[in-house]
Amino acid sequence: MIFSISTLFFVIIIALLIIFACSIVPQNYEGLVETLGKYSKTEKAGLIFIIPLIQRVRKVSLALQPLEISKYSIITKDNAEVSTSLTLNYQVTDSFKYFYNNTDSVESMVQLVRGHLRDIIGRMDLNDALGSTSQINAQLADAIGDLTNVYGIRVIRVNVDELLPSKEIQRAMDKQLTADREKTATIAKAEGEARNIELTTKAKNDALVATAKAKAEAIKTQADAEKYRIEQLKAALADAPDDYFKNQSIAAFKDLAKGENNLIVMDKDNLTQLGNIPAVREIWEKQDQD
Structure with missing residues (x-):
């Protein structure tokens, strides 16, 4: 047992x-x-x-591991405060250096990334930084490089997820954006009104020109018609006998004698026709009674 x-x-x-x-x-x-x-x-x-x-x-x-770096503040070249957050993927490439050379290799890597990001954004103006996240990502990846010799880590990908100005700057930017939009709208409205006036003026001018052309054409047509009438009249008168003109002159004298005027100037060849004029006839009749 x-x-x-x-x-x-x-x-x-x-x-x-x-x-x-x-x-x-x-x-x-x-x-x-x-x-x-x-x-x-x-x-x-x-x-x-x-x-x-x-x-x-x-x-x-040794697997690929994601890491999110929370928001922290950075000052740009023009003294504007922005908050940023980023994510990265890293992989342990030397387990000995990763574990024994640093008390916390991941935290050391995070501090290094933050420092490089502060340096990159600190050399940029606010507007340049807000519109250049892809450029910042590329510069940050180049600045980090291979951390194997120091931390036993290699950063596979790094990306700036968010880059926001402070609330005060955001309010100022919103006001500026609103002012710019109102300015653009005012300019567009003024340009529209100016274009409308231009088109209206052009339409009126075109109408005046068209009217003037129509009147000119009408006057020309009337003048051509009158010219044609005169030419036809001249052609007809050229073939008329002399008695026709004498008869026309006598008829004209008769019409003139019926008027209020007492002074008549006549050709000597037509004096025989003075008896047809009432005033002359009356004088002759008075002389005969005497």
């Missing part, structure tokens, strides 16, 4: 030693083996054996 208990106890001890001597390093991890608190070797993923109570394994993930 005593042998059986001792054997069982021994077996349990052996089993516990085997269990504690076995360690599993997961996929995409590395195991840092420490012997009496001192680094001794690096193990890849899989089953490894260590000396219980003397050695232990620190497991470091």
Whole structure:
């Protein structure tokens, strides 16, 4: 009975030693083996054996990890305060340096990223910074570079998610934007009115020109008609006999004599016709009575 208990106890001890001597390093991890608190070797993923109570394994993930850096303030070149937040993806490339060279490699990397971002934005005006996030991302990625030699980390991607001016600056920008919009609207309205006046004036001028052209055409047509009438009259008169003109002159004298004028100037050839004029006839008749 005593042998059986001792054997069982021994077996349990052996089993516990085997269990504690076995360690599993997961996929995409590395195991840092420490012997009496001192680094001794690096193990890849899989089953490894260590000396219980003397050695232990620190497991470091090599997978790509996201990190969000919360908002913090930065002063631009023109002394404007902006708040920014960014995200990045990093990967452990040297587990030894990552774990042993820094008490917190991730926090050290974050401080380095913040410092570079402050330097980049601090050399830009507010308007340039707000409109150049892609340029800032590229400059920040170049500034960070490969951090393997310092922190055992490589930054795969970095992106500025948000870049906002302070509330006071936002209010001022909103007022400026509103003023610019009102100015643009006023200019557009004035240009529209000026264009309308221009078109209206042009339409009136075109109408006046068209009216003047129509009147000129009408006068020309009337003048041409009158010219034609005169030419036809001249042609007809050219073929008329002399008696026609004499008869026309006598008829004209008769009409003139019927008027209120008493002075008549006549050709000597037509004096024989004076008897047809009432005033002359009356004088002659008076002379005959005397």
